[in-house]
Amino acid sequence: MSPARNRFGRRPLLLGGVALVAVIAAVAAALAFNRSGDVSNAEVEFQPEPTPAAVATPEEAPRRRVKRDDFTWAHYGYSRDRRHHFPAPDIRPPFRRVWDFRSNLLMEFSPVMGQGRLYLLRNNASLYTLSSRTGKVLWKRKLGRLAASAPAYADGRVYVTVLERGKGKGGRVVALRARDGKELWTQPLASRSESSPLVYGGLVHFGSENGTVYAMRARDGRVKWRYKASGAVKGALALDSGKLYFGAYGGKVHAIRQSDGRPVWTSTTRGLRLGTGSGNFYSTPAVAYGRVYIGNTDGKVYSFSSASGKLAWTRSTGGYVYAGPAVATVPGGEPTVYIGSYSGSFFGLDARTGRVRWTHRAGGRISGAATVVGNVVYFANLGRKETVGLDARNGRKVFRFGYGSFNPVISDGKKVYLTGYTSLFALEPVSARGSRRSAGAASRRESSAARSGRSKRTERRRRRR
Structure with missing residues (x-):
């Protein structure tokens, strides 16, 4: 090769090297990596929200029977965006046990x-309906062979996804009348499903193991649209601003339109060697503050822009993250993501940056999602079979209950309903019991005073006669 040809031949190589350096510099400017390989991208938009108004604790009027309770906890995670946050500050430990429902079968x-x-x-795919006041079984239905999801409630109906309708068979979706359990419609599925359904706009949404995401008409089960994801969709779908968000096996997070299933964006963790992993998304996402928060089996928690899918941050936990996050801003606190992992640690993470606010060493695997009720975040310890409650602001332990494995609590503003491994417990704040006693005593005093007043007036009338 002549010196001239060699000189001109090297120029593109040098220019290519300069371009590569520029690209690397641009990436480095956008993404900051720490020693654990985590990512923080300050350019991704974050939308702070005011602290949500507290849900008023229902008051029990003396000598007055409430014919109907209109409160609904309609979906897994409480709200359709799956934040797992119920702002009821009066519902806090200590608790007393009101009733329990026990069985010998797993309640995941x-x-x-x-x-x-x-x-x-x-x-075992048996759906039970219990009175929230007494724990009495009102009706039950056997819907298949296996189930691993939560039902959904809407407009007097209960919607259920079944993992297996029979041995070696796919799943199915069932709609039942909430009043008496009458089956209204059922649809068999080509594969299994453990995706807790979401009901909105007359449609029932859920994923399945063959990667198909369905939208079925709530009134009759007819399929309106299907979307084929990158892999199995095990977790539930989250809804916000007209878009459905979910993770899939294959390391991708999807955003699609709720109305017709058309894709909006897809983000991947595969092939991104700088600080990100290539695991599977089993976790159910939570959508808040203009972000999507979701855990991955690569041991990281991810935050994406809900508008564009751009990666905002990752946070390593030291173990598989099957759990879905709870996301909340409690009074006196900051926007925080609450999540546990198989490392045996439970984390409070800054929702904007992913920075660790505090860590609780649970000493056992954490598989299920946490729930924030009032100012307390509850999670179940699968390793120790217990439920723990922490002050959501600082991670200080304020509650422990010797039952629990996966997804622990819901609340109606009067009681907490805690799911153990095979049992369900209704717990009432001790302060609420005292308040009712005080209200009852006050009512009795008022009644006594009224009777005394009536007696005195009657005696005066008799004397005038």
């Missing part, structure tokens, strides 16, 4: 609630 998911009833799906 907490119930949903509507019209004063709890709808609980057990691992």
Whole structure:
């Protein structure tokens, strides 16, 4: 090769090197990596929200029967964006046990609630309906062979996804009348499903193991649209601003339009060697502050822009993250993501940056999602079979209950309903019991005073006669 050809031949190589350096510099400017390989991208938009108004604790009027309870905990995670946050500050430890429902079968998911009833799906695909006041079984239905999801409640109906309708068979979706358990419609599925359904706009949404995401008409089960994801969709779908968000096996997070299933964006963790992993998304996402928060089996928690899918941050936990996050801003606190992992640690993370605010060493694997009720965040310790409550602001332990494995609690503003491994417990704040006693005593005093006043008036009338 002549010197001239060699000189001109090297120029593109040098220019290419300069371009590569520029690209690397641009990436480095956008993404900051720490020693654990985590990512923080300050350019991704974050939308702070005011602290949500507290849900008023229902008051029990003396000598007055409440014919119907209109409170609903309609979906897994309480709200359709799956934040797992119920702002009821009066519901806090210590608790007393009001009733319990015991069985010998696994209860992996907490119930949903509507019209004063709890709808609980057990691992053998049996749906139980209990009175929230007494724990009495009102009706039950066997819907298949296996189940691993929570039902959904809407407009007097209960919707259930079944993992297996029979041995070696795919799953199915069932709609039942909430009042008496009458089956209204059923649809068999080509594969299994453990995706807790979401009901909105007359449609029932859920994923399945073959990667198909469905939208079925709530009134008759007819399929309106399907979307094929990158892999199995095990977790539930979250809804916010007209878009459905979910993770899939294959390391991708999807955003699609709720109305017609058309894709909006897809983000991947595969092939991104700088600080990100290539695991599977089993976790159910939570959507808040313009972000999507979701855990991955690569041991990281991810935050994406809900508008664009751009990666905002990752946070390593030291173990598989099957759990879905709870996201909340409690009074006196900051926007925080609450999540546990198989490392045996439970984290409070800065929702904007992913920075660790505090860590609680649980000493056992954490598989299920946490729930924030009032100012307390509850999670179940699968390793120790217990439920723990922490002050959501600082991680200080304020509650422990010797039952619990996966997804622990829901609340109706009067009681907490805690799911153990095979049992369901209704717990009432001790202060609430004292308040009712005080109200009852006050009512009795008022009644006594009224009777005394009536007696004195009657005696005066007699004397005038």
